[in-house]
Amino acid sequence: MLRALAARLASGELDPVAHVRDVLERLAADPFNSVVALDAERALAEAADPRPGPLSGVAVGVKDLIDVAGLPTRCGSTVLADAPPATADAPVVARLRAAGAIVVAKLHTHEFAFGPTGDVAATGPARNPHDPTRITGGSSSGSAAAVAAGYLPFTLGTDTGASVRTPAALCGVVGLKPRFGALPTDGVFPLSETCDHVGLLTPDVDSAAFAWEVLSGEPAADPGSLRVGVLADDYWRPFDPVLDDAVAAAIAGLRAAGAEIVQLRTPMIDPLAATYAPIVGSEANATHAAWMAERPGDYQPATMARLAPWTLSAGEYIAAQRTRRRLVAELAQACAGVDALVLPTTRLRATPIGVAEVDGHDVRSALLALTLPFNLAGWPAVSVPGAVSDGGLPAGVQLVGVRLTEHQLLRVAATIAQS
């Protein structure tokens, strides 16, 4: 889809100004609250004479946690209501512009990216295009909704524990979190410097591969023969049986494509996952402590409640990082026999906006648990739309690279994605 759009723009079949104007009009009329700011004037001016490159003239959107020169970065928060315009593009945004892309909008984010639901923000909740009474997932809520609604073919997001993959899963699009450090996080408002990743969202796997080629500069690559691990511990089980079905269909697709499927046990997963909250909480608290003291009323109550408790000692924080490293090494050991993992992206599909618990399950944890281990580990992971056995809301299937690169992972994802 992205590739075809770029080709139509390159050939002259589609006029960049017409394309950008059309996208801006649709974003301006968006009923899903995915947009926080449009950059209409600049975008139209650039479209009139687009920079050459693989994305020449393609309209893209950027999560409002990432700096775009000339626009404020508000992070979904009243705390930054008066933020001045960013003076420079974040390096990831600069890469898009260098490839000819045209940034048309800053997109909705869960406040300060600190939540996987997307319904806590200064501008109100983002709404799922598949059912506007339900959440998009977060924190890259607008980046997922704008792609799912068909407004944009490629958006940037960030992922600290779930934030690209979970909204991709809930909105039925593709979300790629590359390996830790693969994309620079400069110019991105930090949540947790040891877990933050920049990622991308697209309507389909081929678009993600094209976008990744542009962002990373790495050529496409084949995985070769493939062993894929399935995680057998209770921890990895979804609550929604449709998600089990989606993974089963993905496994069938992988087998049909010649992959060997291997059952794995990860006995360290509960204590490993338990290091996430103190690490991210402490790093986020360190960033926000001064503002929390000065202007507590500018935070959404849910964000304040989540930030405030993390006042550990240095020793406790350091111990959590040590446990993380030790258990990630054990996880790597447990997965040493496979090239990739396949599992659900979330334990639940999109839940109603503002609802913290569904059928006795904590929604936040259900939307974080299956993705955060791969932020702690720094491994690449992608969520793709899976088969939906009840014909209802989207069901995300996650592929994780143990030995595979992002491009190899996307090749495998192409064999199972239902979009």
Add this chain to the structure above:
Amino acid sequence: MLRALAARLASGELDPVAHVRDVLERLAADPFNSVVALDAERALAEAADPRPGPLSGVAVGVKDLIDVAGLPTRCGSTVLADAPPATADAPVVARLRAAGAIVVAKLHTHEFAFGPTGDVAATGPARNPHDPTRITGGSSSGSAAAVAAGYLPFTLGTDTGASVRTPAALCGVVGLKPRFGALPTDGVFPLSETCDHVGLLTPDVDSAAFAWEVLSGEPAADPGSLRVGVLADDYWRPFDPVLDDAVAAAIAGLRAAGAEIVQLRTPMIDPLAATYAPIVGSEANATHAAWMAERPGDYQPATMARLAPWTLSAGEYIAAQRTRRRLVAELAQACAGVDALVLPTTRLRATPIGVAEVDGHDVRSALLALTLPFNLAGWPAVSVPGAVSDGGLPAGVQLVGVRLTEHQLLRVAATIAQS
């Protein structure tokens, strides 16, 4: 020296058993307290049938902070007086054995490596072979003394802020701290996981190059044309004028070898250096807190006094790490025009044992200040014996790789070393 010794052993000119027996005898009679344990039986058995390799039959020593299978790792502390024998060699030790080296001794360390003087340890102070009333420097005290005394041609040490380079400087030998992460720290008792480096000590630069080739597996490399920075800020000034003279002689040598010398300013150095104590203190305190509570009397009082204050909050520790990263980037910016830096290794030469202050200068800080910035930055650095204008105690000159690799740095070091 190391290369020639290895060649004599390889050619049969020198019998490995005779060599190892000679070294063991000299170490057993050591008046400098550089040894904490000999591995005589195993060493002699191995010498009778040495493993082939570039170091076949060469006797080496290991700082008693690094695991050697079958021997306890006591870290210079009564806290570990009853430590069981290590069950496996640390990977760096395994690399030496794979190259044919024979580990003959565990060597003296400042208690838990937490001090640059080498006179605080369960087994008493190490003594400088150039003047046994003076310190060796630390914490790799025994690793430096045993090389300086001529017992061993190659020892392993560790360096968190000074601990290979400072004892090398004070004892008149060569000490190489590679770039951060170049050698694995597994099986090494941690002081600070974000500053710890394994390093090596040898009698001369060529031995260090040979040792580095074996440890790293990287081939020797030439630096090409060279711009070397001299740091002009007050921070970098030594207190002992002989150290100024040593650097001046090194600069003359570099110029004679065709290098261009450039003056640099590093206005961020004081706040950057100020992050060292909270970072290392917090990480060390996290390791020791339980033991400090349970058995405070087993620590040397100086170590306890240095560990105890570091009970920061997680936010303070995280802030120190953020400041460190930001200011290291500024340091890199300030040094962007040069390939290497030349400066003294220490602000003072070897001081009397047990003396905390000399001419109003705090000894510990004088032995840490000029080396610790390159642990914070993770850049490779080597201390080599410089010219001694008063004919007295050794004077260490430090070369730091801004763009240079360890091998390139050692090539440059060869042009200035006085040994």
